[in-house]
Amino acid sequence: MKSKKCPNCNHEFSGVKNFCDNCGTRLPHNSIANPRHDLSHTPAMSEGQLFGVLGLVSGIISLFVVGIVFGPAAIILGVLALNRRNNLGWAGIIIGGIVVFVTGIAFLLLVLE
Numbered sequence: 868m869k870s871k872k873c874p875n876c877n878h879e880f881s882g883v884k885n886f887c888d889n890c891g892t893r894l895p896h897n898s899i900a901n902p903r904h905d906l907s908h909t910p911a912m913s914e915g916q917l918f919g920v921l922g923l924v925s926g927i928i929s930l931f932v933v934g935i936v937f938g939p940a941a942i943i944l945g946v947l948a949l950n951r952r953n954n955l956g957w958a959g960i961i962i963g964g965i966v967v968f969v970t971g972i973a974f975l976l977l978v979l980e
């Protein structure tokens with residue numbers, strides 16, 4: 868067990884405590900840096916993969932809701948993924964393309980009627 872210091876009075880103690888023995892100050896559970904800050908240094912996936920997955924997800928969402936918004940978004944994200952050499956981008960482009968095409972035709976039919 869590492870010993871810690873109270874941020875208020877510098878009283879040293881060991882183990883996990885919620886309050887300082889000496890002055891009663893509430894102690895942070897993790898005085899070590901927040902692990903979320905390290906995410907940018909250790910990417911779980913590459914940028915291309917990220918765009919590819921986002922494009923695919925947008926494409927799937929566009930199949931069910933607001934296709935006119937998520938369809939183009941899927942295409943754009945797919946293109947961004949392809950620019951970063953991730954072939955998953957094709958999935959977003961194809962799904963987004965179909966959705967935009969179908970939504971466009973449906974829109975035209977509504978307008979023409």
Ligand SMILES: [Zn+2]
Pocket residue numbers: 873874875876877878887888889890891892
């Ligand atoms: Zn203290």
